[in-house]
Amino acid sequence: MTALELEQSADLRGPSPVRGLLRRHPTLMAALACALSFTVFWTVQRLAHVTMIDLMVYRAEGWTARNGEDLYDMVATSAHLPNTYPPFAALLFTPLTLVGVPVMRTLATAGNLALFVGVVHLSLRLAGRPRRLPRPAATLALSALLVWVEPVWTTLRYGQINLLVAVLVLWDLTRKDTNRWAGIGIGIAAGIKLTPALFAVFLALAGAVRAGQLLRSGAGARAAWHPWLRQAAVATVTFLVTALVAALVLPRDSHRFWTEIVFAADRVGEVEITANQSLRGALARLLHTHDPGASYLVVAGATVALGLALAVGSLLRAAGAPPAEYGGRAWAAVCCAVTALLVSPISWSHHWVWAVTALILLGSEALHRTGRAARHWWATTAAAGLLFCSFALWWVPHRWHHHEELHQNGLQMLLSDVYPLAGLALLVLAATRLRRLRRLGGPGGGEGVPVPPAG
Numbered sequence: 509m510t511a512l513e514l515e516q517s518a519d520l521r522g523p524s525p526v527r528g529l530l531r532r533h534p535t536l537m538a539a540l541a542c543a544l545s546f547t548v549f550w551t552v553q554r555l556a557h558v559t560m561i562d563l564m565v566y567r568a569e570g571w572t573a574r575n576g577e578d579l580y581d582m583v584a585t586s587a588h589l590p591n592t593y594p595p596f597a598a599l600l601f602t603p604l605t606l607v608g609v610p611v612m613r614t615l616a617t618a619g620n621l622a623l624f625v626g627v628v629h630l631s632l633r634l635a636g637r638p639r640r641l642p643r644p645a646a647t648l649a650l651s652a653l654l655v656w657v658e659p660v661w662t663t664l665r666y667g668q669i670n671l672l673v674a675v676l677v678l679w680d681l682t683r684k685d686t687n688r689w690a691g692i693g694i695g696i697a698a699g700i701k702l703t704p705a706l707f708a709v710f711l712a713l714a715g716a717v718r719a720g721q722l723l724r725s726g727a728g729a730r731a732a733w734h735p736w737l738r739q740a741a742v743a744t745v746t747f748l749v750t751a752l753v754a755a756l757v758l759p760r761d762s763h764r765f766w767t768e769i770v771f772a773a774d775r776v777g778e779v780e781i782t783a784n785q786s787l788r789g790a791l792a793r794l795l796h797t798h799d800p801g802a803s804y805l806v807v808a809g810a811t812v813a814l815g816l817a818l819a820v821g822s823l824l825r826a827a828g829a830p831p832a833e834y835g836g837r838a839w840a841a842v843c844c845a846v847t848a849l850l851v852s853p854i855s856w857s858h859h860w861v862w863a864v865t866a867l868i869l870l871g872s873e874a875l876h877r878t879g880r881a882a883r884h885w886w887a888t889t890a891a892a893g894l895l896f897c898s899f900a901l902w903w904v905p906h907r908w909h910h911h912e913e914l915h916q917n918g919l920q921m922l923l924s925d926v927y928p929l930a931g932l933a934l935l936v937l938a939a940t941r942l943r944r945l946r947r948l949g950g951p952g953g954g955e956g957v958p959v960p961p962a963g
């Protein structure tokens with residue numbers, strides 16, 4: 509058979525069956541890929557004999573709250589781990605006591621995987637993606653891939669609640685500004701773990717700046733009551749309600765938490781250990797000390813100011829453009845989340861599940877550009893993906909209670925600080941993006957970006 513005949517026969521056969529299925533049934537194919545990836549993930553976790561130790565602590569908290577015992581004198585598991593969450597969280601954990609441990613672990617794993625898909629879906633929605641592919645197909649395909657990033661793996665390994673907290677926050681941030689109940693998710697998340705409260709601060713600051721702009725433009729006081737201010741107020745009231753409910757049900761524990769435990773940052777664990785991926789942990793390892801002291805306060809203060817300024821600036825910029833097109837809200841959310849992770853005294857590696865939202869945002873920026881700019885953003889996305897999938901922070905000596913992190917060399921410090929460094933790099937990217945947008949005067953302007961015509 510001649511080459512021409514071979515070519516003609518290939519044309520008659522048409523596209524491959526797999527390509528045809530992908531085009532005709534993208535959601536079904538993505539669902540199959542996601543199911544396969546999740547099955548392998550679950551199997552590998554079971555073969556690794558994951559302990560789900562934090563889930564066992566949550567169960568112990570639920571039992572302690574049910575029995576009326578002291579919530580903050582309790583220690584659980586062979587590691588003698590204490591309770592560090594607000595008492596409202598213990599009330600939410602009481603249902604864990606209604607089932608046996610094997611059933612609880614199975615339900616927790618399945619629930620976390622479902623929440624993870626929710627994080628991917630809401631992150632895509634926040635970034636305004638996808639444009640052509642059905643969103644369920646994009647959600648399931650990305651879930652199959654991103655489930656293997658280290659923060660997600662470790663969250664399920666320990667049975668953590670980070671994905672629940674992220675879903676509550678993202679659910680709020682993707683609701684319409686006109687929704688009168690927007691803010692409830694952030695308030696509940698802050699009632700479970702305090703750090704999401706920074707999102708309410710960010711919304712209040714953005715709302716205050718926008719209100720000032722409206723007042724200077726001649727708008728009345730009613731117009732100045734911006735939806736972001738209302739959302740921050742709803743989040744604050746919701747948080748206070750969680751504290752009130754806990755105080756009514758667990759008055760002794762609530763009093764002790766808000767007057768003592770909330771100030772005991774070292775109660776959570778050793779500051780310098782590799783698992784602590786906050787600026788305080790990075791500084792402790794850099795300075796070879798258990799407590800970086802004033803240096804942490806200075807660095808954290810500067811980071812809060814920078815991170816909130818970038819988050820507010822990104823959200824204000826999004827107000828001048830369709831958020832689904834320019835992703836300003838996604839940048840605002842990522843900046844706020846990264847800031848909270850960096851400045852928290854303890855940010856375990858599994859707290860960095862916001863890496864999923866960040867990776868989706870970086871990929872969206874690459875899709876939004878052409879030419880050299882697109883290649884740069886794809887390279888950045890790939891580098892960030894490799895970093896969060898590398899488990900690099902665990903390549904250094906990190907035995908519990910052995911303080912090996914206080915004697916690291918330069919390379920080991922780089923490996924054990926990968927998440928704080930990545931977080932700072934994301935803030936630098938956000939600052940560069942905002943500066944470029946201001947220079948070009950368009951909401952989506954930038955190298956390789958089509959700027960929409962005025963009007």
